Each structure stands twice: as structure tokens, then as C-alpha cells.
Amino acid sequence: MKQQLKPISISLLIYIAFVILIGWKLTWFSNQSDTLFSQYGIIEMFKRLFNFFINDASFSPLREGILLVSFGAIILVSFWTIFLKFRQQLIALLVLDFVLSFIILADAIYFRYFEDLISSAVLLQIKQMSSLGSSVGDLFSWKDFLLFADVLLFTALLIVFFKKVQLKKNANPALRLATGLLAGAAGAWLFFYPLHDFVQKGGAYLFDKTLSSMRVYEVTGLFGFHGFDTYKYLDEYVLNKKEVSAKDRKDAKQWFDDKTKEKVVQTLYEGKAAGKNLIMVQLEAYQSFVIDKKVNGQEITPNLNKLKKESLYFNDIHHQTASGRTSDAEFSANTSLYPLATGSAYVRFPRNEYDSLPYILKENGYDTAAFHAYKPGFWNRYIVYPNLGFNEFHSIEDFDEGEQVGWAIGDESFLTQSADKMKDMKDPFYSFLIALTSHYPYTMPAKYQTLDIDDVGDVNLRNYLQSVHYVDQAIGTFIEKLKKDGLWENSVVVFYGDHDTGYMQSKTPSTIFANEEGDQLGELEVKDGIPLFMHVPGVEGKEIDKAGGQIDIMPTLLHLFGLEKKNYHHIGNNLLDGKEGSVVFRYGSVKTDSYYYKSSYDLKLQNGTCYDINTRQTVSVDTCKPLYDTSVEELSISDDVIFGNLVEQWHKTEK
Structure with a gap:
């Protein structure tokens, strides 16, 4: 034994x-x-x-x-x-x-x-x-x-x-x-x-x-x-390939029908951009805490600070991306739907049909093109863009070889070359540009490290500040180029950030630098904060204090262009309508102008945390229950639309 x-x-x-x-x-x-x-x-x-x-x-x-x-x-x-x-x-x-x-x-x-x-x-x-x-x-x-x-x-x-x-x-x-x-x-x-x-x-x-x-x-x-x-x-x-049930399809359609029936708020901005070109630039890892911020007496973003005074600037906008990061941002900005919880919609559902911004503008006589100085196969863009409604996609092969700064040619060269290509587009046009230089890990050539910040934060924060400062200079050159070419006064020009830096975890030097409030709610607010500028010819600059996200960019632009009245399938809202602002994050958290609900990992209401933004104190989670219910419903509706390719089905029944 x-x-x-x-x-x-x-x-x-x-x-x-x-x-x-x-x-x-x-x-x-x-x-x-x-x-x-x-x-x-x-x-x-x-x-x-x-x-x-x-x-x-x-x-x-x-x-x-x-x-x-x-x-x-x-x-x-x-x-x-x-x-x-x-x-x-x-x-x-x-x-x-x-x-x-x-x-x-x-x-x-x-x-x-x-x-x-x-x-x-x-x-x-x-x-x-x-x-x-x-x-x-x-x-x-x-x-x-x-x-x-x-x-x-x-x-x-x-x-x-x-x-x-x-x-x-x-x-x-x-x-x-x-x-x-x-x-x-x-x-x-x-x-x-x-x-x-x-x-x-x-x-x-x-x-x-x-x-x-x-x-x-x-x-x-x-x-x-x-x-x-x-x-x-x-x-x-x-x-058992996932199919959206008949009930879920019906519920989703009813949700959009009910949203369409809501009374459209008339504003002074409606139709102000009608017939104008649209130039929208997505800035890599650009966060709002750098706007109007000085370090050792130096403006981090002097050109964007100047632009802010001449534009509609939305100061409480947050990114809503998940694991698709950059692709999630452009997806939400151009479709007004939420990204997927895991993976990128561009990779998982590249041939889906949406009521997208390029699709709608194309229907209204616009020429459409996307610009990105990187590989066309990255994030399946060469497949996705035609389905979204872009007539052309200018990828790395279409740009002259220039100085590489980061992943590809520097943003200054990318933006100016893109402006040159726009001169060949038919008016009116929609140009969507994806900048790249300020990409993680943000290391810049020595000659572009022009900020004196050796005593600031850690190396990660210093690298980030140098990179966004360079991109700001590129934006200044781009704006001057648009003015010189006669495009500035006939175009709505939009700049927004795609996602956070990746360094915004609790108590990191980057978060401490950004969080002027110095409290836990402040950490949450700055973590996902991104800038959103809309320069509209003939419209005076104004700072708009309203909570919103990337899914709200498209409905706001449609309002400016006077194209929002059709029954489009969008989840986002018009940021100019004067209503209470709200932004739902992919993993269940919600922020409004009054409250911030931080969801827990298990997605149970009682395990989350509810903050009163005015008092900056925690309150009963029951106060945030309407926010919680909204997040669960909207995320579920959006997922059903994507998984079931429902917009394509609805388009067929509407014809």
C-alpha cells in the first residue's frame, strides 16, 4: 500500500x-x-x-x-x-x-x-x-x-x-x-x-x-x-450565430420612433451652416485638461485657445470609447451609436449600414472623403469607409513622404497635404481627418520638445504635453492654410479628441496635474474629458457648459446644417438645444449636468457610486437610478442595432 x-x-x-x-x-x-x-x-x-x-x-x-x-x-x-x-x-x-x-x-x-x-x-x-x-x-x-x-x-x-x-x-x-x-x-x-x-x-x-x-x-x-x-x-x-430577436428589433424601432416624435427645439443656430463644407478633425489622445492650461507660464495649446474664442466650444464633453479606442471614437462621431463593449465595430461588423454623417451629407449632394496617413487596412478602414458613405479614402499611400513624427508623417504635413487634396473636391464637401502624431507613448524628436517642463510631473506627462503642444502648432499651420486657400470662411471646421491618454488612472501624475478640483469626482471628470470645437462662419464664439459625448457630435452638426428633421436612427442629442446634458459611457457610468453615476464592475445599481456635481459629495445611488436605467437601455438598443444590422433592414422597409 x-x-x-x-x-x-x-x-x-x-x-x-x-x-x-x-x-x-x-x-x-x-x-x-x-x-x-x-x-x-x-x-x-x-x-x-x-x-x-x-x-x-x-x-x-x-x-x-x-x-x-x-x-x-x-x-x-x-x-x-x-x-x-x-x-x-x-x-x-x-x-x-x-x-x-x-x-x-x-x-x-x-x-x-x-x-x-x-x-x-x-x-x-x-x-x-x-x-x-x-x-x-x-x-x-x-x-x-x-x-x-x-x-x-x-x-x-x-x-x-x-x-x-x-x-x-x-x-x-x-x-x-x-x-x-x-x-x-x-x-x-x-x-x-x-x-x-x-x-x-x-x-x-x-x-x-x-x-x-x-x-x-x-x-x-x-x-x-x-x-x-x-x-x-x-x-x-x-x-449559433447571434440574431437579434423580433421583440428586440421591434423595441429598438419603437425607441427610435419615440425619439423622433420628441419636439425639435428651435435654436438660433439651426441651419447656420447650411450649404457650407464640413472639415472634421479627430485628434489623437487629445484631452480637454490641456485647453487654456499654462505650465511654467507657457500655453500648452495657444492655437486652440485662440480658436476657442472664435468657436462654439463645448467644455464638458467626454470620450465614450471602449477597446476599439480610435476606431470607436470615429464610429460614434459618424454614426451617433455607442461602440461595442469588446472589439471594434469596424472589425466585427465592417459591412454594416448606418444613418452615418457621410451617408446623410452624400444624400444631400456633398462630396465625401476620409484622410488618414496610415495603413488602409488598419481597423478595416478601407472596407468600412465606403459603407459609411465616403467616396474616397486617402491613406498613407496617397501622401507625399514627409518627416516621420511618431507613427507616420507628422500632423503638420498630414494636415497641410490633406488641405491641398480638399481643393480637388467638389463643393460642398465633407472631409474627415484622423490625426496621429500625439499617439502613445508620445515621445517626440528633441527639436519639437519646445515646452520648458523638466520639473513637471513624470516622464509620461511631460512626453504627452510636448506631443499635444506640437499638434497644436500643426493645427495653427492648418488653419492658416485653410484661410490662405479660401476654405476657412466657407467651411465648418470641427476638432475633437478621440480618447484619453492612457495615463489617467487614479493618483497618477497626469491625473493629479489635470484634476484641479483635487477630489475623487474630479478624477472621474478629467479622466475621459475631451475638447470639442465647432467653428461656424458667421457664428460668434461661445463656451457651452453642457455634458455630452462623441455620439452627440453628429446630431449637433445636423442641426447646424439644417438636416436633422428626417427619421434618422441616432442615439445622441443636439448639444445646442438647451436641454439637460447627458453622456453615457460604454461600461455603464453616466454623467449629466447635475449628477455623475460611476458604475461598478458587476453593473449593479447599488454597487455604483452617485455624485452630486454641485456639492461634489456622494448621495444615495437611488438618486442616480434614472441615469442607470438610461445607460442600460441605450447601450442595449445600440448593441442590437449593430449586431442585427438593423438600419439596413429599416432602410429596405422604408423604400
């Missing part, structure tokens, strides 16, 4: 060491993402498990964190190694150690930039990640590779001692099988019972809608998320 127990005991000890080691790596990821791994220590957890089994205590406190599901997932992906003979088990565990460590590290690196996890939809965009080049490299720290220290050590030991690493007798196959099955059953319980308890207490919505990868992670753990995400992708796109 001892001869049988010894080999299985050694095998189990090695296996337990593996489980603990991977568990430690998951706690490392939890620290990296500032998420809760366990509310209790190991000893306290076992005490509570004992009370649950013996004294019928509540299980819910055990779900405060992801310790149970995380260890359950580790066991579920590895218990089969116990079935193997000793040396085979060592090799299998070593391979698993490498694979699981790689997944943990990849998610950590991705989270540092996107504050999200790598989903199946994101993997479809992997070529976008490869184009990030040095940007990805800058997200790494040498300490990250300590995750693989054990893999290298054990690989070396296994190579040296491979022939010696064996027992005189392997455990009885039946004993290995029974032990492995018992471990698998324990893993299944640890993983599935917490999920069962969560679903039983009303959590099924989280898996039905999947509004956020991080919200799923907060319940399933890292490996559990990837398992669920893979299952969901295969179910929706391979086995």
Missing part, C-alpha cells in the same frame, strides 16, 4: 505546488488591475467554507473576490495531468505553466493601456496590436518577466535531471484516475458554485449582455473570463 501511496503523494504535492504558483500569478494580475482577489485571507476563507458546509452559513460573502473561482479554474484546466505518469506530468505542468503565465502577462499588458481584457473580438484585431510597435514595448517592465522565472528554472532542472526524474514505480492507473477525478470535481465545485450562487441572486444579466469584459472577470476570474468569452464567441458566431 505504501508503495502505491508514495508516488501519488509526490505527484499530488507537485500538482498542489503548481496550483499555488499559478494562483499567486493571478493575485499579481489582480494587483496590476487594482481588482479584488479575496476579501479574506486563506485561513479566514477556510473558516467560512467550514461554516458554509457545517453550519449552513451564507455563501455570498465567499464571493467577495475571485479566489474560489480562480483556483477552481486552475484545477479545471490542469487536473488531467494527475492521470499521467510522473515524468509526463512534469512536462505537462511545465507547458501549462508557460501557457497560463503568458495569458496572465498578455492580459496585464493589454489592461495597462485599454483597462480591459483581451477578448475573442480583440484577438480578431491582433494585427492592430502588431502595428503598435514600440508602444506595446513601452508597456512592459522587466519585473513582468519574473512571471516566467519558474518556467525557466524548472525547464533547466527538467533538462538536466530528465532521465533521473522518475519513480521506481508509478502510481496505480486506477488510483491516478480516481485522484484526478476527485481533484476535477473539487475544481468544478470551486468554479461553478460561486457562479451558480451569483446567477441565482439575479446575476444572469451579466452573462446575457456582457456589457464589459472586466465585469465578467470580477465574477469569473481571469481564466474563467477567457473560458466564457471563448464559449460566447463560438456560440454567437459559429454554433
Whole structure:
């Protein structure tokens, strides 16, 4: 009997060491993402498990964190190694150690930039990640590779001692099988019972809608998320391709019909841009905290500060992007719909039809073109743009070779060359330009580092300020070019930011620099804040203090151009109508002119935080319930429109 127990005991000890080691790596990821791994220590957890089994205590406190599901997932992906003979088990565990460590590290690196996890939809965009080049490299720290220290050590030991690493007798196959099955059953319980308890207490919505990868992670753990995400992708796109139900289609149509019936507010701005050209420029990672800001007596954005006085400037606008980042911003600005929770609509649904801005302007006799000095295949733009209604797409191949600043030719050259190309367009026209120089990691050639800011923040903030200062100079050159070419006085010119810097986490030097209020609400407000300028010939400059987002850009422009009265399918609102402002963020948070609701990862109302913007204090979350209900409804409607390609269906029935 001892001869049988010894080999299985050694095998189990090695296996337990593996489980603990991977568990430690998951706690490392939890620290990296500032998420809760366990509310209790190991000893306290076992005490509570004992009370649950013996004294019928509540299980819910055990779900405060992801310790149970995380260890359950580790066991579920590895218990089969116990079935193997000793040396085979060592090799299998070593391979698993490498694979699981790689997944943990990849998610950590991705989270540092996107504050999200790598989903199946994101993997479809992997070529976008490869184009990030040095940007990805800058997200790494040498300490990250300590995750693989054990893999290298054990690989070396296994190579040296491979022939010696064996027992005189392997455990009885039946004993290995029974032990492995018992471990698998324990893993299944640890993983599935917490999920069962969560679903039983009303959590099924989280898996039905999947509004956020991080919200799923907060319940399933890292490996559990990837398992669920893979299952969901295969179910929706391979086995049972997701279809929007007839009821959801009907509800969505009714929602838009009701919105259309709302009384249109007449304003002094309506039709002021009728017949004008539209030139809209999306600025890379441009945030509103730099506008009118001085550092060591120097204006960071002198040209935009000047433009602000001559334009409609919206001072409470926020980006609404998710993992699609830049593509999400241009998608929302041109369709007035929300981006997807995971992945980019450009990649997942590149041939969808929308009531887009270029489509509408084209219907009204406009020539349309998009300009971006980068690869045409990036974010599927060469496929998406014709479907959106752009007649032409000028990508990197269409621009003269110029000085590379950042990813491509500098914004000054890009903008002036684009202005030259506009002279060949038919009036009136819509030109959509995507600037690129101020892209992460914001490192600029020394000759363009013209701000004296060596004593400001950290290197990340200093690099960012130098890059946006350069782009501001490029904008000044661009405006002068438009004036010289006679385009300025006959064009509405729009500038807005696409997303945040990536450095706006709590208490970072960038957030501290931006947050003049110095409180927690201030952190939330500056984190997603972006500038929005609309220069309209003949309209005096005015600063408009109203909460809004990128989905509101298009309805506002349609109002200015006098084209908003048709039954278009837009979720955004006209920022000029004088009504209460509101902006819904992709992951459930909502800001109005009066309140800010910060959603929790589990998307439960009671677990969020509600701020009164006037007093800057927290109030009962029930105060923010209407905001919460709005976010859930609007995000769901938008997702149904995209997943079901509903606009195309509605266009067919309207003809």
C-alpha cells in the first residue's frame, strides 16, 4: 500500500505546488488591475467554507473576490495531468505553466493601456496590436518577466535531471484516475458554485449582455473570463450565430420612433451652416485638461485657445470609447451609436449600414472623403469607409513622404497635404481627418520638445504635453492654410479628441496635474474629458457648459446644417438645444449636468457610486437610478442595432 501511496503523494504535492504558483500569478494580475482577489485571507476563507458546509452559513460573502473561482479554474484546466505518469506530468505542468503565465502577462499588458481584457473580438484585431510597435514595448517592465522565472528554472532542472526524474514505480492507473477525478470535481465545485450562487441572486444579466469584459472577470476570474468569452464567441458566431430577436428589433424601432416624435427645439443656430463644407478633425489622445492650461507660464495649446474664442466650444464633453479606442471614437462621431463593449465595430461588423454623417451629407449632394496617413487596412478602414458613405479614402499611400513624427508623417504635413487634396473636391464637401502624431507613448524628436517642463510631473506627462503642444502648432499651420486657400470662411471646421491618454488612472501624475478640483469626482471628470470645437462662419464664439459625448457630435452638426428633421436612427442629442446634458459611457457610468453615476464592475445599481456635481459629495445611488436605467437601455438598443444590422433592414422597409 505504501508503495502505491508514495508516488501519488509526490505527484499530488507537485500538482498542489503548481496550483499555488499559478494562483499567486493571478493575485499579481489582480494587483496590476487594482481588482479584488479575496476579501479574506486563506485561513479566514477556510473558516467560512467550514461554516458554509457545517453550519449552513451564507455563501455570498465567499464571493467577495475571485479566489474560489480562480483556483477552481486552475484545477479545471490542469487536473488531467494527475492521470499521467510522473515524468509526463512534469512536462505537462511545465507547458501549462508557460501557457497560463503568458495569458496572465498578455492580459496585464493589454489592461495597462485599454483597462480591459483581451477578448475573442480583440484577438480578431491582433494585427492592430502588431502595428503598435514600440508602444506595446513601452508597456512592459522587466519585473513582468519574473512571471516566467519558474518556467525557466524548472525547464533547466527538467533538462538536466530528465532521465533521473522518475519513480521506481508509478502510481496505480486506477488510483491516478480516481485522484484526478476527485481533484476535477473539487475544481468544478470551486468554479461553478460561486457562479451558480451569483446567477441565482439575479446575476444572469451579466452573462446575457456582457456589457464589459472586466465585469465578467470580477465574477469569473481571469481564466474563467477567457473560458466564457471563448464559449460566447463560438456560440454567437459559429454554433449559433447571434440574431437579434423580433421583440428586440421591434423595441429598438419603437425607441427610435419615440425619439423622433420628441419636439425639435428651435435654436438660433439651426441651419447656420447650411450649404457650407464640413472639415472634421479627430485628434489623437487629445484631452480637454490641456485647453487654456499654462505650465511654467507657457500655453500648452495657444492655437486652440485662440480658436476657442472664435468657436462654439463645448467644455464638458467626454470620450465614450471602449477597446476599439480610435476606431470607436470615429464610429460614434459618424454614426451617433455607442461602440461595442469588446472589439471594434469596424472589425466585427465592417459591412454594416448606418444613418452615418457621410451617408446623410452624400444624400444631400456633398462630396465625401476620409484622410488618414496610415495603413488602409488598419481597423478595416478601407472596407468600412465606403459603407459609411465616403467616396474616397486617402491613406498613407496617397501622401507625399514627409518627416516621420511618431507613427507616420507628422500632423503638420498630414494636415497641410490633406488641405491641398480638399481643393480637388467638389463643393460642398465633407472631409474627415484622423490625426496621429500625439499617439502613445508620445515621445517626440528633441527639436519639437519646445515646452520648458523638466520639473513637471513624470516622464509620461511631460512626453504627452510636448506631443499635444506640437499638434497644436500643426493645427495653427492648418488653419492658416485653410484661410490662405479660401476654405476657412466657407467651411465648418470641427476638432475633437478621440480618447484619453492612457495615463489617467487614479493618483497618477497626469491625473493629479489635470484634476484641479483635487477630489475623487474630479478624477472621474478629467479622466475621459475631451475638447470639442465647432467653428461656424458667421457664428460668434461661445463656451457651452453642457455634458455630452462623441455620439452627440453628429446630431449637433445636423442641426447646424439644417438636416436633422428626417427619421434618422441616432442615439445622441443636439448639444445646442438647451436641454439637460447627458453622456453615457460604454461600461455603464453616466454623467449629466447635475449628477455623475460611476458604475461598478458587476453593473449593479447599488454597487455604483452617485455624485452630486454641485456639492461634489456622494448621495444615495437611488438618486442616480434614472441615469442607470438610461445607460442600460441605450447601450442595449445600440448593441442590437449593430449586431442585427438593423438600419439596413429599416432602410429596405422604408423604400
